[in-house]
Amino acid sequence: xxxxxxxxxxxxPVQVARGxxxxxxxxxxxxxxxxxxxxxxxxxxxxxxxxxxAAQEQVxxxxxxxxxxxMHQPLLRLAERLGEVLPPxxxxxxxxxxxxxxxxxxxxxxxxxTQRPLVLAFDGGFHGRTMGAAALTTSGAKIxxxxxxxxxxxxxxxxxxAYRYGWTEEQAVEFxxxxxxRQLVSTAPAADVAAFVIEPVLGEGGxxxxxxxxxxxxxxxxxxxxxxxxxxxxxxxxxxxxxFWGHQHAEGLTPDILITAKGLASGFPxxxxxxSTELMSKARPGSQGGTYGGNAVACAAxxxxxxxxxxxxxxxxARVNGARLLDGVxxxxxxxxxxxxxxxxxxxxxxxFTNPDGTPDPTTAVQAHKAAADHGLLLLTCGxxxxxxxxxPPLITTAEQVDEGVAxxxxxx
Ligand code: PLP
Numbered sequence: 001x002x003x004x005x006x007x008x009x010x011x012x013p014v015q016v017a018r019g020x021x022x023x024x025x026x027x028x029x030x031x032x033x034x035x036x037x038x039x040x041x042x043x044x045x046x047x048x049x050x051x052x053x054a055a056q057e058q059v060x061x062x063x064x065x066x067x068x069x070x071m072h073q074p075l076l077r078l079a080e081r082l083g084e085v086l087p088p089x090x091x092x093x094x095x096x097x098x099x100x101x102x103x104x105x106x107x108x109x110x111x112x113x114t115q116r117p118l119v120l121a122f123d124g125g126f127h128g129r130t131m132g133a134a135a136l137t138t139s140g141a142k143i144x145x146x147x148x149x150x151x152x153x154x155x156x157x158x159x160x161x162a163y164r165y166g167w168t169e170e171q172a173v174e175f176x177x178x179x180x181x182r183q184l185v186s187t188a189p190a191a192d193v194a195a196f197v198i199e200p201v202l203g204e205g206g207x208x209x210x211x212x213x214x215x216x217x218x219x220x221x222x223x224x225x226x227x228x229x230x231x232x233x234x235x236x237x238x239x240x241x242x243x244f245w246g247h248q249h250a251e252g253l254t255p256d257i258l259i260t261a262k263g264l265a266s267g268f269p270x271x272x273x274x275x276s277t278e279l280m281s282k283a284r285p286g287s288q289g290g291t292y293g294g295n296a297v298a299c300a301a302x303x304x305x306x307x308x309x310x311x312x313x314x315x316x317x318a319r320v321n322g323a324r325l326l327d328g329v330x331x332x333x334x335x336x337x338x339x340x341x342x343x344x345x346x347x348x349x350x351x352x353f354t355n356p357d358g359t360p361d362p363t364t365a366v367q368a369h370k371a372a373a374d375h376g377l378l379l380l381t382c383g384x385x386x387x388x389x390x391x392x393p394p395l396i397t398t399a400e401q402v403d404e405g406v407a408x409x410x411x412x413x
Pocket of ligand 1: 103126
């Protein structure tokens with residue numbers, strides 16, 4: 001009998017039997033408040049009845065229709081519906097299965113379209129674990145270590161991580177943009193750069209919201225140098241940050257390519273990229289995608305997810321109850337042990353642990369994460385040194401459930 005790889009078993013201590021809303025129930029009947037949402041995936045909560053019904057109906061109708069040979073209704077309807085929530089200029093969408101695949105598709109599209117070799121990504125960014133996506137990823141030494149040489153063509157520039165630099169946000173943005181300008185004439189000559197790839201909130205890298213001024217600085221430089229601005233919204237889409245897309249916190253700004261996954265289909269594997277039709281048509285037909293991309297059941301679940309997000313006002317809920325979560329977590333965390341910073345945007349909240357000498361404190365982060373799990377609150381760690389604990393509840397989480405989570409966190413601390 002084959003055993004599960006230790007890589008998996010270490011990461012999954014809870015044996016889950018079923019999920020309902022914001023709760024998971026283990027095989028012994030114990031209830032866990034799931035503030036991981038399957039790493040930001042089950043936006044509508046576990047097994048939302050509308051998502052379940054849509055998927056069940058679709059399973060009995062058509063499970064799979066491969067988009068290079070046939071089109072199906074859920075795929076076409078989803079493309080149409082996404083048109084209602086995407087920036088109007090991003091009027092063409094393409095579907096894949098995972099965030100990593102979509103990141104790679106975006107990079108390939110940018111290279112095809114610009115005929116330029118380099119991609120510029122940011123320190124602490126996370127874009128996935130497949131070979132191409134991992135090459136853009138620096139958060140989490142484990143993703144890169146032992147894998148050298150990484151795939152080439154990526155250059156990294158500093159991210160304006162004000163807390164870690166000990167600067168104000170303005171100082172961090174000024175430094176990061178200056179450094180970027182320096183790199184665009186040295187290590188990454190602008191004429192060779194196809195794309196800037198950025199997360200609207202640094203996700204695995206520590207839940208650091210990207211300052212709108214930095215996004216604007218990137219947009220301005222992208223326009224000046226003919227570089228494409230790629231927003232990796234894998235974790236920040238679907239209302240997670242309190243606006244439908246994370247980049248909308250920089251009012252008026254539109255990326256050239258938007259990458260979406262996670263919250264898109266409430267747990268079914270589905271991802272996508274969006275761009276203008278003009279840009280998208282520069283990819284060679286047949287050069288992108290894969291056998292399972294745009295699966296019919298996943299698309300039906302995504303359509304139901306969009307309905308739920310809109311009908312239940314989940315974007316507003318993430319904004320309002322996300323602020324409540326941030327306030328609550330801050331009020332019970334600040335001043336406790338090595339808690340250094342509490343920050344967040346919408347339903348992405350993190351506590352960063354820092355030793356008195358200013359060095360990151362992953363030991364306490366890991367202990368606090370485990371103590372929370374022992375109290376029935378599921379959280380995740382993250383951060384450049386794994387020294388943060390993060391809260392990513394489903395977008396349906398109510399004020400009472402936020403308070404329940406804060407109380408459990410307080411006990412764990
Ligand atoms: N991009 C971002 C911003 C992510 O947070 C992740 C996953 O956490 C990915 C890409 C990779 O997505 P996946 O794990 O679905 O391949």
